[in-house]
Amino acid sequence: MDKSLIKLKVEERTIDESAKPLLERTLEEGIETAWDRLEKQQPQCGFGQLGLCCNRCSMGPCRIDPFEKDGPKRGVCGADADLIVARNLLDDLVTGAAAHSDHGREVVETLLMTAEGKSQGYEILDKEKLYTVAKEIGITTEGRNDTDIAKDIALSFLEEYGTIKNSIDLSKRAPEPTQDKWAKAGILPRSVDREIVEAMHRIHMGVGADYANILLHGLRASLSDGWGGSMMATEVSDILFGTPEIKESWVNLGTLKEDMVNIVLHGHNPVLSEMVVKAVKEQEMVDLAKQKGAKGINLVGMCCTGNELLMRRGIPIAGNLLNQELALATGAVDVMIIDYQCIFPSITQVASCFHTKIVSTSEKSKVPGAVHMEFHPETAYDTAKNIVKLAIETYEQRNPDRVKIPAKPVKMMAGFSVEAIKKALGGTFQPLIDAIANGSIKGAVGMVGCNNPKIKQDYGHVTLGKELIKRNILVVETGCAAIASGKAGLLLPEAADLAGDGLKSVCHALGIPPVLHMGSCVDCSRILVLAAELAKALNVGIDQLPLAGAAPEWYSQKAVSIASYFVASGVYTVLGLPPKIFGSKNVIDLLTSGLNDVVGATYAVEPGPVAAADLIEKHIDSKRKDLGI
Numbered sequence: 346m347d348k349s350l351i352k353l354k355v356e357e358r359t360i361d362e363s364a365k366p367l368l369e370r371t372l373e374e375g376i377e378t379a380w381d382r383l384e385k386q387q388p389q390c391g392f393g394q395l396g397l398c399c400n401r402c403s404m405g406p407c408r409i410d411p412f413e414k415d416g417p418k419r420g421v422c423g424a425d426a427d428l429i430v431a432r433n434l435l436d437d438l439v440t441g442a443a444a445h446s447d448h449g450r451e452v453v454e455t456l457l458m459t460a461e462g463k464s465q466g467y468e469i470l471d472k473e474k475l476y477t478v479a480k481e482i483g484i485t486t487e488g489r490n491d492t493d494i495a496k497d498i499a500l501s502f503l504e505e506y507g508t509i510k511n512s513i514d515l516s517k518r519a520p521e522p523t524q525d526k527w528a529k530a531g532i533l534p535r536s537v538d539r540e541i542v543e544a545m546h547r548i549h550m551g552v553g554a555d556y557a558n559i560l561l562h563g564l565r566a567s568l569s570d571g572w573g574g575s576m577m578a579t580e581v582s583d584i585l586f587g588t589p590e591i592k593e594s595w596v597n598l599g600t601l602k603e604d605m606v607n608i609v610l611h612g613h614n615p616v617l618s619e620m621v622v623k624a625v626k627e628q629e630m631v632d633l634a635k636q637k638g639a640k641g642i643n644l645v646g647m648c649c650t651g652n653e654l655l656m657r658r659g660i661p662i663a664g665n666l667l668n669q670e671l672a673l674a675t676g677a678v679d680v681m682i683i684d685y686q687c688i689f690p691s692i693t694q695v696a697s698c699f700h701t702k703i704v705s706t707s708e709k710s711k712v713p714g715a716v717h718m719e720f721h722p723e724t725a726y727d728t729a730k731n732i733v734k735l736a737i738e739t740y741e742q743r744n745p746d747r748v749k750i751p752a753k754p755v756k757m758m759a760g761f762s763v764e765a766i767k768k769a770l771g772g773t774f775q776p777l778i779d780a781i782a783n784g785s786i787k788g789a790v791g792m793v794g795c796n797n798p799k800i801k802q803d804y805g806h807v808t809l810g811k812e813l814i815k816r817n818i819l820v821v822e823t824g825c826a827a828i829a830s831g832k833a834g835l836l837l838p839e840a841a842d843l844a845g846d847g848l849k850s851v852c853h854a855l856g857i858p859p860v861l862h863m864g865s866c867v868d869c870s871r872i873l874v875l876a877a878e879l880a881k882a883l884n885v886g887i888d889q890l891p892l893a894g895a896a897p898e899w900y901s902q903k904a905v906s907i908a909s910y911f912v913a914s915g916v917y918t919v920l921g922l923p924p925k926i927f928g929s930k931n932v933i934d935l936l937t938s939g940l941n942d943v944v945g946a947t948y949a950v951e952p953g954p955v956a957a958a959d960l961i962e963k964h965i966d967s968k969r970k971d972l973g974i
């Protein structure tokens with residue numbers, strides 16, 4: 346490929362300066378990345394994009410003619426466009442809910458084993474949260490020791506996955522008017538596994554043909570993720586590893602170090618990554634690394650497990666979804682440790698162009714070409730040390746001539762848990778409520794989600810973020826969205842200068858950025874808790890607050906679940922990429938307007954960041970008007 350074409354492609358693909366030189370390298374050397382694969386997939390199937398393809402049973406696959414011409418109007422079983430689209434969406438949604446919630450289950454299981462003295466290397470680090478959660482779910486704390494309390498919490502949370510009760514305990518954190526809406530619509534989340542299993546039942550051939558009824562269950566299943574599986578993942582991770590506090594760190598591919606052993610932690614579950622953090626600090630490991638000629642061990646995160654480490658330990662983060670193959674293309678990664686979710690199956694291919702080893706650790710997530718070192722809470726610390734040793738040995742095989750780390754890292758601030766925000770505000774949310782009431786802050790937006798090679802990397806997040814803060818709208822972020830903002834410098838207090846006057850003065854007074862990093866994707870539950878706190882302080886439902894959600898670059902089924910529990914909780918949510926629903930006008934109408942009568946919020950789709958900001962501002966203005974502020 347000639348040089349000018351390469352340059353052109355690179356500029357089309359990302360705005361991440363630390364990624365550009367490496368993208369160039371992949372194109373020059375023929376190392377295939379997600380962008381190349383997307384190109385090879387063109388044109389992508391139109392039926393699939395519209396959600397009109399059903400491959401659910403063996404009478405199919407079937408597809409519906411989107412043009413209302415002479416083509417088929419129904420699948421072999423008789424399902425029409427509305428039903429096929431709705432079932433596909435529910436399928437996506439619960440795949441995402443399952444991913445979040447099963448991660449949550451592993452954290453809760455680790456708490457149980459820790460309470461029973463069966464895990465290795467874990468302890469209860471946040472006693473305050475242990476007590477708060479215990480009280481909240483009705484577990485006695487008086488005169489009992491921490492491990493007994495922890496055991497009761499773990500057992501009670503494990504029950505939430507398959508209980509016969511009629512609602513999940515933590516969903517009672519939602520303000521009453523919001524809970525009332527759920528009860529009235531028949532979508533109170535009962536239990537995590539149950540909603541997912543029931544969804545799989547409902548999308549089987551011949552189980553109900555009413556698209557609206559199917560989508561309503563989608564909302565219920567999403568609530569069991571947001572106020573259930575994800576929230577338990579967040580709370581129990583806090584109990585085990587500490588509730589995040591505000592701290593500084595570094596971001597982008599420049600966090601990799603030429604003269605150190607580089608370990609990248611990629612995936613989602615802090616149960617694994619926290620043990621690796623412990624292991625790299627051992628003197629024995631540091632000495633070993635020095636013996637092999639390295640200056641030390643450099644641990645960096647990637648995607649959401651990276652966010653977990655950043656939030657609690659201030660570990661630097663190398664990048665988001667589309668940076669994973671490029672991190673390997675630096676030739677400087679000795680070991681990339683993976684657990685699960687958002688890990689491209691191609692990473693072993695990219696790694697094979699260098700000395701890099703991929704280490705898989707979860708029995709649920711094996712990758713051909715990876716070294717498998719299975720992680721269990723009972724032997725967690727030993728396994729972590731063995732992986733670190735492997736990284737040090739692999740460092741010896743690194744070819745310095747192939748190492749290319751092109752950029753300097755960017756500084757960032759993170760750690761904005763609900764507790765940390767409250768503390769920064771002086772122990773109460775009142776100053777924030779006042780700022781919203783007097784208009785210096787117009788409202789807040791939860792910006793979440795991924796990268797998607799269909800959109801220039803980080804462009805959606807960064808452009809929408811800047812547009813919102815300019816309009817005095819506070820932005821709170823999780824997941825790959827937050828990493829994008831970090832790379833662009835928006836997670837620094839100085840970025841307040843890009844904000845409108847009102848937001849700017851609040852940020853300056855508190856010394857905080859206008860975009861707050863609230864954590865990983867399961868930590869979208871923190872956004873729910875924050876919204877619930879504000880609503881309760883004002884005695885209203887979440888749907889009455891001047892809030893919105895946005896997922897400008899989403900790709901994952903988990904994002905479908907998140908967007909859905911935002912909407913089901915009363916938060917209007919704008920997606921930057923269309924979900925696969927455009928084959929059914931009825932489904933579109935229900936999701937973009939009909940739901941208002943059910944949960945007080947809807948989805949919207951708007952690819953243009955400025956137009957998306959317009960929609961959000963209009964929505965926030967109307968909520969302010971209704972509140973009389």
Ligand code: XCC
Nearest residue numbers: 649687794795824825866
């Ligand atoms: Fe995955 Fe969570 Fe999306 Fe990033 S934001 S691509 S889901 S890592 Ni969660």
Ligand code: SF4
Nearest residue numbers: 399402405407420422
């Ligand atoms: Fe076709 Fe119906 Fe089977 Fe889907 S469920 S593949 S529409 S026959």
